[in-house]
Amino acid sequence: MPDGHCGFWSVAVGLGMDQSSWGLIRRDLVQEMDQNESIWFPIFEAWDEGYFYTHRQGLIWDSVSDCPPDHWMDFPLAGLLIAQTYGIGVHLLTTTMGASSTFFPILSPPANQQPLFIMLAHVNENHFIHVKLEGDYLMQPANGLWLNHRRPYTEQWEDMYLPRLEWKTPRDLTEASLSGAGISILAAISMIFLFGMELHSYLTISTSTAIIIDKSSIEDTVRVDFNISFPLLSCEFASVDVSDVLGTNRLNITKTIRKYSINKQYQSNGHEFHSVPVAHVKHDEKVDETYGEGSITLNSRNFDKVTHEHALVVVNFFAPWCHWSNLLSPAWEKTAKVMRQRYNPKYDGRIIVASVDCTQEQALCGKHHIQGYPSIRIFRKGSDIKDRTGIHIHETYYGDRDTDSLVSKFDNMVSSIGKESLKYIDGKPVNYTTVAPAPHQEGCRIEGFVWVKKVPGNLIISASSGSHSFDASQMNMSHVVSTLSFGSTITPMMMSDMKRLGPYLGAGHNRLNGQAYMTSPEDRANVTIEHYLQVVKTEVLGLSHQLIENYEYTAHTSLVHAHSIPVAKFHLEFSPMQVLITENAKPFSHFITNLCAIIGGVFTVAGILDSILYNTYKLAKKVELGKNY
Template sequence: MISATKLKSVDFYRKIPRDLTEASLSGAGLSIVAALSMMFLFGMELSNYLTVSTSTSVIVDKSSDHDYLRIDFNISFPALSCEFASVDVSDVLGTNRLNITKTVRKFSIDSNLRPTGAEFHSGAVANAVKHDDEVDGESVEGSFSFTTHNFDKYVHQFPITVVNFYAPWCSWCQRLKPSWEKTAKIMKERYDPEMDGPIILGKVDCTLEGDLCRRNHIQGYPSIRIFRKGSDLRTEHGHHEHESYYGDRDTESLVQFMENLVASLPTASQKPALEDKSNAADDAKRPAPSAGGCRIEGYVRVKKVPGNLIISARSDAHSFDASQMNMSHVINNLSFGKKVTPRAMSDVKLLIPYIGSSHDRLSGRSFSNTRDFGANVTIEHYIQIVKTEVVNRKGYKLIEEYEYTAHSSVAHSVDIPVAKFHIELSPMQVLITENQRSFSHFITNVCAIIGGIFTVAGILDSILHNTIRMMKKVELGKNF
């Protein structure tokens, strides 16, 4: 067996009797400073150990072919009517979706972006509008021509006034004109306006009466509006609300619709009904927008390839005057990807303060035709998107968000002006991973701190002690 004496021979920490040691004030001061330094550095090391750090890397996007990108938007157009506002999506693979309505909502607003009513419903999308196949050779003028001076007078004089707002250059207006005039003549023969007839059909040339058409928020031609005497509904902001006709434009359909309007009038009173109870009429007419602007909000899902989100005026049975279209807009929100809850985002921001700063970069910005481009002005936004994932140390995905950069421009358009968002996704993604130091690394650093400070303090004490002793010898006049 190994004796105690032999075992003591390997002792690294042999003790010196206390009587053989000498204490000094300088040593006491250095000991206090060393102890405080050890506690301070130990606290710093402990805090560093408990703090979760991150590492950032750029890798190829791991999205599969079946993944779609969600685009959330809320955009206000002060000069685009909800009646014709359309949201379209296209991409480089040939996808072309027009007038998306399932996930898009529209609200009428005025020029100051204030809401003027409830949600605007455009109704079912018609396949094709029917017109008269043959036109009589004899020109028939049955409708009354309204101007700015006599419009209000006639609208309030008759229980029902149906007005065709048109432009002579419009091909759809030219196709409507024969059947409209013929219908007006038939209704005049059945219900003579001069004999207190309940209905009158009129027309307004918007190239001559531009102010009158703008007052009624006419943006597409032809627009057939229905005015009821005494029933000009007003919103809290004082805007008029009327009805529009969207049915077939042949003589038979128009006459039937006018008869349904007359039948809706109460027989015992000259005061018109507020609603037409006929199902056929309900299918053909819908509320007209109460103001000339529109706030469009909702979302669309697109493939993760370069593409376009386009908002414009669109109709399969109307024409538009491109020189009068104004696509100025205010972006209230434009973001990509799944919505991240505020709580999840705030938790991640504690770890990564800079994340989310470009998630909704265009929010609150307005874009208008401030430069003197004249007519046919399109506003384009070029958006480049980068995907960012945050993964914890166990491999669980905390959040997935898309940040983007945007550059906007105003340019001339050959066709109808639009608001176009060019979207391009980066093939790379940013991966942020949580990192936490191992306990063994923490212990190693603590030992290095304590041992290092103790050793350095001992060296400094030895130097200081020897220096003081030599100074005392010099004072006593001793040689050394």
Template sequence: MVSTSKIKSIDFYRKIPRDLTEASLSGAGLSILAALAMVFLFGMELSDYLSTTTSTSVVVDRSRDGDYLRIDFNLSFPALSCEFASVDVSDVLGTHRFNLTKTVRKYPIDPRLQRIGLEEFHAGSVPTIKSHGDEETGEDIFEHLGEGAAELDKKTFDVYSQQFNVLVVNFYAPWCPWSNKLKPAWEKAAKIIAERYNPEMDGRILLAKVDCTVNMDLCRSHHIQGYPSIRIFRKGNDVRGDEHGQHDHESYYGDRDTESLVAFMVELVPPAVVDGKFQLEDKSSTNGTANAALKRPAPKAGGCRIEGFVRVKKVPGELMISAHSGAHSFDAANMNMTHYVGFFSFGRKTSWRSVHWANDMLPELDTNVDRLTGNIFTSEHENITHDHYLQVVKTEVITLHRKQSERIVEQYDYTAHSNMIQATSVPVVKFHYELSPMQVLVKETSKSFSHFITNLCAIIGGVFTVAGIIDSMLHNAMHVMKKVELGKQY
């Protein structure tokens, strides 16, 4: 059995009997200062332990959202009709998608970029004309028709729109190939309808036409941007005198051969009134087609707000806004692609709480990632294409003091360079984007508890030791001074 004396022999901290020690006034003052220093340094170390630091590094992109990237946008075009506004995307891998509508919404707007009405404009799919016009023959097809569709101008348009229950107008341009293809069938259909529903005696329907190269103001007032545009006006339904030029009528998107046009027009004719009663009419010759599928509301304004999102592959590509149709022509000289960017951003939506936290915790992190927001890009004149070149970099922030679902904040930052060029065809607005294969990783880190304890021991031991050295130096100095006073120091 080991004796107690042997155990005491390994004591590192041997004690001096209290009777052999003495207290001094300088030692007491130095002890108080040492204790205050320990408390102060302890508080600083504790604060540093409880706080976090951030480290920034550049790593290979390891996005959690897979191979696709979401692009959110809100764009306003004061001079582009919702009827033909098309959102297209393409990329370097050969992907091409045209006229996206599933995740894109369109709203008519006035020249001040204010929405007209609350309803979304449903343009439907791009019309595909299966039959267009009559076959050309060696003889003049108008030889036996006499006068076809009535040619209207501003004055006669106002008169006829109030005189006839239904006025169907072909807004055309002589230089347009689609208008020229429609012309024979339209004139023949107008003749057939006029023979069946005498304009002078019946007054229920009239087919007419407007040359938009001559009557530019009339076509502009009805927001005609593509040729030909077939519009249906019903007496009493057209809104007039509105400060935005708002009109309430429909557009025809069906086939453009004589048979299809006549069948459609007959279905539009309202019942005749005889002796105060509606006279039913046999329309069995119209093939029983449902006209609802061939017509859609016409735009109520000449501008359009396009908002929504698209998902694209994470490769260089472009998002393009343009006037597009498979059955209409556009006058490039009159197309104005001035646009206002409400917002244009990449990636998943970041919650307001996460953005607020990022601003508070990481003031050096730039959370204003949408470089185009609030900017308006004005065409100095018509026929101008706008190109925006975007370099996109992802930033990922990993925090420690939040819920597991909110620990990671992802955002995409980009630089934007915009340019305007003279277009040789129909002008467009293009957003070229290129994603960096690298990402910026901002990570919060905290000190370990063992590091905190080590520093705490260093503070206590260091202050105690330094204070002891100073006390010893003071004690020795005072001892020497006393010897000198007594004359004992040689």
């Protein structure tokens, strides 16, 4: 039964004394504390303030009667005292007083090769008994207090019984040291740094690139988007044509093309220019030559005077060398004579039919943006609006060119003068489908898209008309490419993938964007600008598993003196190979595996370094104390 002395008489029994010698044990422990007070005092005070004197007072009890709990044996400091007092090893087996452990003397090394060990078992939370073990039993690990307060030369205790201390915590991990603290800090910093690098690697998406055969069928088409400005090509005659080696030949595409008149500074009035579709133009089959010249000849000196004096002036801008001008000339002169007879300039003067020879009046024709011959312009007094350059905005006639058609059209226009509406006469609509506004400015911005087959072909922009002629020496195909790209329109989701994959795609999908191709004055005559484009298909398989098609191209440009009308020509050559770019995300399991490897590796390396530093330090201490062996 516990009587408060059980711990002390268990020590007595372990030392080979009678259990009634518990009082001697108490006195020996008090004497040890008094003799080495300078050593024990800081140890006890570190455990609890004032505990040195409390523990010493608790050891004093001489009565055989049951003693109060504050005089009972109190571990773990009692274990250090007992081991040092008797120069023995003390095993404590317990589940309620901390972990089971072994105590060695903190001031003295082993006196011989077989020092005495006693084992105390704490049971029922309030009773000590002595346990006797025989043979090379496994020992409990050294107590932490002993590891912290021992003298260097007492390590021989642990070294002597190292094989039996199987559960011993390595001393370099239990003893606090400055080197250990430094290594711990470095290990923590290393783990944080390596974790950050691994996290960045996990979040970074890798890509793989492969070159494969383009498996597109011969019927597959590619969309070509473009926005090109021609400062010296009139929208009236600008034509977009597509052809290829398979025989495709589409002329004057209009369904997906828009045109805007621009000036030499590439400025537009914002209104789209709508071309009037012109089918076969009818001319007089037979002309009565007796009519002679009936139109008034205009030049730069009298042009403004005539157009401002008469309500309606219809002018034929022609060139004598032009086939279509020569076909129109007889009917035009006959019509002029008929109009003069019906609306005599002296008495009526509502309409004047005139002509301008553009080979003689190049400046005047250029001022009114004349590029094709013949061009029939209609000037209305008081109804014309001036553009930014002061030039009247007028209309162009696109109808048949025989005498009857011209006379009928001009009669309708004259009859509308003075009416509130120019579109109705006596309640009946007048057919003006053959009359449309002339281009406001001399240049043209062409934008839109066309579909081409993935075979060698051409995209051609030129001046074209089935009923006009052009002076090749006056045509200038200088242009600025705002955009030129291949492939379908990219959705916002695709665009996010494209931005992420931008470094892998390169800038080849818009290589011509923002490039200007201007001919110098000395090269102006009959200069065709040719662009040679090598187009390569690129497919991107992103993390969203959506296949994105993109086309990149190289471009080379040359100026060629043409024998016919100059054009801007884009030669398209599609490569039979394509580039496949695949995004690869790192698996989460790979990230966790690497993370565990980082933690384990850093701990292992830190432990090795700490052990090396610790053992080197201890060896230096032993050498200093004369314990080098």
